[in-house]
Amino acid sequence: MNSNNILTMNDLSVNDIMKILHDAMLFSNSQKDWQLSKSRLVANLFFEPSTRTHYAFLSAQHQLGCKAVNFMEETSSVKKGESLYDTVKTFEMLGYEAVVIRHPQDQYFQQLQGVHIPIINAGDGCGNHPSQCLLDLLTIYQEFQTFQNINLFIVGDIKHSRVAHSLIETLQRLGGNVRLGGPKEWVDQEELYMDIDQGVAWADAVMMLRIQRERHTTITHQKKEDYLQMYGLTQERVQKMKPHAIILHPAPVNRGVEIEDCLVEHEKSRIFKQMENGVLIRKALFKKIFQEEF
Numbered sequence: 001m002n003s004n005n006i007l008t009m010n011d012l013s014v015n016d017i018m019k020i021l022h023d024a025m026l027f028s029n030s031q032k033d034w035q036l037s038k039s040r041l042v043a044n045l046f047f048e049p050s051t052r053t054h055y056a057f058l059s060a061q062h063q064l065g066c067k068a069v070n071f072m073e074e075t076s077s078v079k080k081g082e083s084l085y086d087t088v089k090t091f092e093m094l095g096y097e098a099v100v101i102r103h104p105q106d107q108y109f110q111q112l113q114g115v116h117i118p119i120i121n122a123g124d125g126c127g128n129h130p131s132q133c134l135l136d137l138l139t140i141y142q143e144f145q146t147f148q149n150i151n152l153f154i155v156g157d158i159k160h161s162r163v164a165h166s167l168i169e170t171l172q173r174l175g176g177n178v179r180l181g182g183p184k185e186w187v188d189q190e191e192l193y194m195d196i197d198q199g200v201a202w203a204d205a206v207m208m209l210r211i212q213r214e215r216h217t218t219i220t221h222q223k224k225e226d227y228l229q230m231y232g233l234t235q236e237r238v239q240k241m242k243p244h245a246i247i248l249h250p251a252p253v254n255r256g257v258e259i260e261d262c263l264v265e266h267e268k269s270r271i272f273k274q275m276e277n278g279v280l281i282r283k284a285l286f287k288k289i290f291q292e293e294f
Ligand code: CP
Pocket: 049, 050, 051, 052, 053, 054, 132, 250, 251, 252
């Protein structure tokens, strides 16, 4: 495998993370128009739906001067039974210099040991979502200029959330504190559990998560109004947040379920800012995997 792969946040040291965030901030300021030294041929292989991640990677690729193509599973030889390994290896042999992959299987990349071009993981099942984690970290860092003792409260379907799984460990590694809320059956680290009303008052950043029904093996029969009142972010709960505290959500948002509709663009919300940061982070990731400097 390529040593520049970005598959999980464990592939990145604290120094790597801080360099990526720094580069992303330069992309929003002095290095807006910076491009790679040569136009790279890259492919996006999305085996699951995506709006933000897919099109943020594409925007980053275009801005950096890459030639980017989007793999279409429906019209590919996957439909004739070709394996993930053979599909990705084919892209390598066709001259593609890096691939971005989203796939429903946890740790799909374990099958790709024989691929030598860099792979950026755009989400594996319930496992990891490193580029989302980095854009969440950038959004927190822009707000507080540090991670030391920052309190992050993540609420909702944590068990099925690759976003939460990437962020919990990483923020702790960076010196922050994490607590988890929502239905107890979806909190897979019990020792971090905190009641919703306590959590919103404790946090510097409250991250709400969508219920990921597509990953559930049993049907959840909860009415959306009940869910919002029991575990969601309501105007009443926002009143309990610290004055400087912010609202995050990786999106897509199910308005009126995990968060009240009017809070999505509340003054505390950084939800659309996270999306904007997603392009900056992906530009920084391509700069890293192609080992270029400003
Ligand atoms: N946050 C995120 O991964 O969104 P998409 O599924 O739209 O890419």
